[in-house]
Amino acid sequence: MAPQRPQLDSQTLHQVRWLLGGLLSLLAAWTVFYMEVDAVVLLAVATVAVPLATWRPGLAASVPGWAHRLAFPAIFAIFAMDFYQTREPLPVMIRLGLMLLIYRSVTLRSRREDLQLILLALFLVVVAGVLTVSMVFVLQILVFTGCALALMLSITLTDAAEDKEEMAGGKPAWVRVEWGGVMRRLLAVADWRVLTLGSVLFTAVLGLSALLFLMIPRFDLGTNFFLDQMLKGKSSRSGFSETVSFGDVVKIQQDRGLALSVDISDPSQVPPTPYWRMLVLDEYIFGGFNMSAGLRAESSDPSEKKSRHNGTVAPTAAEAPVWTIYLESGVSKYLPLVGPYERITFASPQILMVNRTQVLATLQNDPSKMTAYRVEGMLPTARFEDVELAKRLVGWTRPEPKTAVNDYNPDEFGMEREQKSPMYLNLNLKAEEIARLRDWVQEIGAPKAGDREGFVRRACAWLERRHGYSLSMELPPGEGDNLVRWLASPQPGHCELFAGALVLLCRAADVPARMVVGFKGGVWNAGSGSITVTNADAHAWCEIYDGERYWLRADPTPGAGGLSSAVPPPPASLAGGAPRLEVDTGWSAKLNGLKVFWYRQIVSFDQKSQLELVRSAGKMAQSYGKRLLAELDRRLRSAGQWLSSPWSLGRVGWAVGALFAGGVLVWGWRRINVVALWRAMRGVDPVRREAGRWLRRMSTKGVPEDDAVRAELLRLRYGSRSTWAPSAGVFRAARETLKAWSRRSPR
């Protein structure tokens, strides 16, 4: 007989319950870390106090009564003060939830308080999920579900197990806990069958959740209330902004995290090295590039939220490529685009500022969660049309240089500022610095007869000869403009320095130029079938105006190719549907593929997806049904043909033989009892087997357990052979007993 497993006593159940509550609190508290909410102090308190109280519940029991009485008024006062100061409902609510969670975690809890703790934790986990739309949410909600269910189970068992709480020294006895002993008791109680069943049921819950997620009907109510809109605009954590100082792009490159994932309907449209434009910076001032007010004014300023925003490309009859871009939170509010587009569509209405001339699109705020948008008809290009600029440049004269940067007056810097236009020719430098630039232009070879492209190529080559590439920037000591000092030195530099230097050289040569920042390249994730761009792909390059119509991309960073060809290469037919990008198959690609799956199938799942799913399921069922019917029909026809064909002796013999074999099989099965034969072959004693059969019959008929014949049968079934009575007599007696019992028992 197997030893009986010990039972968990009430105290151990209490201790397990306390431990689970602590774990749940920590999990929920740490979700605040993912939200852009100022709660560092509370998080620090939670990180220290909750584990401490969980480890030593005696501390929680020692909290004096007056502290409990003061706790809620104090928390409410802090909440009111917080709201009065910040006027941000959601962060204040999150901080309130965190405070209540900490309080509940460090004080002894009854059933009701445990339920409050679960609700508070659910609130924090769900809000974090909604605000971040991160894949981590799945992990958090799964762990939360497991912990919460285990806690609820322990509450139920605790409530059933105890009559009255045992007290010791004014505290519940269970607070004196020795966790090693608790773990040992839990291990002693654990049963692999129950654990397996628990695991299976938990997996079933996940499967059922997935099914419900797919089946819950979706309606578009059109209210579009989003929690993230209750958070005031935060600057992006590692992203681009309208003011880029030298080194900012390199800082972004240090982050190896995912920046965007791109699905494309026609991978052949993806160039070998896509340039994802996000920002155009035209104004050079104080050693950095900014977006000027003139350039900013070119953007439309819509006040209405829309899901669809039109671009400059006219709709074409041909099937235009559709790009679905998933932009990670914290990257930027400037949407990465590789060229002019027909339309941008969001899942929910957004305020989008669009600069159609410069092909820029900007969200109103930095999104705190992943932003998905679909771009239709976007064709990658290295040149951007700007007809208006050519008109404005007619009659332009070079202004007199200023003697010092401090004398800078934006309104006096040429026609761009006066006309509130972008500043593509502005050199906000001292006269001697401008003179040095012009010297270098002469050294490179000033553009003659409008050969601007030749000048740019020469300038790129000149820069590459003088400077190597390095991510670490070491400017030579001295005074004056950083970029000019770097140009004068042989120091290596990074993309921003090269791009900035080329812009300055072009402007010194009276060629309109501007800096562009965004991402360059990306890898093809074969697993998910999408393009993955990481923050390490952040890049800065230039665009040079050709004087007539187009801005041409020029990337002076060594090895980048310099000035791009004005005419984009035609789409290539691709093997396996993969674009001409480097293919990534590593672990990071698998993780990114998972993220893409999360974005595609979970986050973007909507009514349309649901209908598609239903349609595809219907199609699949129809297809399988048709195949099944066809197979059945084929077999029936085959059988019919076989039967209708002339009967030869051999065919008759086959038919008779098959019928005979079938008959023998059925007879043998019923007569020989194949199962019994198999058991006998495995060594089961036939007498014991027969005794078992009689015992089953007696149990069915309800023969009492103290019946003498039954005892004999039990001996035959399980007893030693030496104690056996003659088996035939016992079976005969059993038959008589059963008959007698049947006669006696009323039906």
Added chain:
Amino acid sequence: MVTLTQPSERPAAAEWQDAGKRRRLPQDERCRRFLWSLLYPPPVRSHRVAPTLTGGVLIGVAFGIGLAAYNTSSNILFITLSLLLSCLILSGLLSWINVRRVGWRLQAMAPWRAGQDQLVTMELRNRKRFVPTYSLWFELGLKKTKLQTRLHLRGRLDAGGTERLEWMVRPEKRGLERVELTGLGSLFPFGFLRKTMGCDQICDVVVWPAPVEYRRHSAGGVWRVQAGERSRRLGQGGDLLALRKYAAGDSQRLVHWKATARLRRLMVRQFAAEAQDGFTLWFDLSGARWPRPAQFELAVALAATLAEDLFREGRLVAVAVGADPVTPVRSLGDLERFMDRLAVVKLTDDSTTGAAAGMASTRFGSNLLTLTPDGIRGVSALIDGTAAATA
């Protein structure tokens, strides 16, 4: 006072019942039950699942999250909603698994004695192969006493294991009592749902009158013992009176080995009592004799107590209640039958007290023990008309 501390236990036990498939009744029984159910709708005995307060909160939270999910089209909220609903479904599933193949049986060790603690037990068995059962409760009640309780399965009932839950009750009055198992319930596993199930197990038990304190009067020598004489009653004397089949509890020294060998079954000897001073106890039920109900109850209790004591002493020859025929008391079973009768006696409208008393002396002969009111509260026991004891 001497009391019968160990009455022979006659377990009143219901059949095993479980939460599984119901036993299919015969056709005529089903028709009969159906027709009766039209007149008297039976209580709901099927499984019922209702949300608890916690479950209500969960449903409320799920409703709120669902509302938010539809308003925001946020799939994160739809995921949360799906998980909450799945947990609710899992809760129902586990609750069903928990009670599945669990059997229970109500047992009450009859007879009971009024004013004494009695034991009602619930036997549980878990016939599942792998999964234990947790956290069940059973609703028990005494119908006559109008007492209800809830017995909890506090620990784990392992697969294939059995468990025994006990309820100590103290019936206040004699009579027939019915122990009812009205239902079982469980909050397992998460407390979201309260699963209840009607049960229809009952155990009818007889509650014997309570033992009372009484005082024997030694004057007159009515209780005297005349040693040496033999009688045809069973007792602890030296003369062999009869042989009978062995019964559990008989001393091995009483085994008659020759008869056992001859009859091929265990036989034991029965001896005659040594004295002839046995009493015949007659309890008169006429309403004229017992005008006060409280006094009547005291008389019933005194009769039971005297019967026990005299049987212990081997001096109870016969008993009679009212106009019932006189029953000789030869075994414990005879005494128990008398106690059962005393448990349910009621006053009759017969007013022929004097005549009955006169007739009694002719019916029962000498050493007749009768009871009569003593004052307004007390009761006296008379032996042949002489006061012998008072309660």
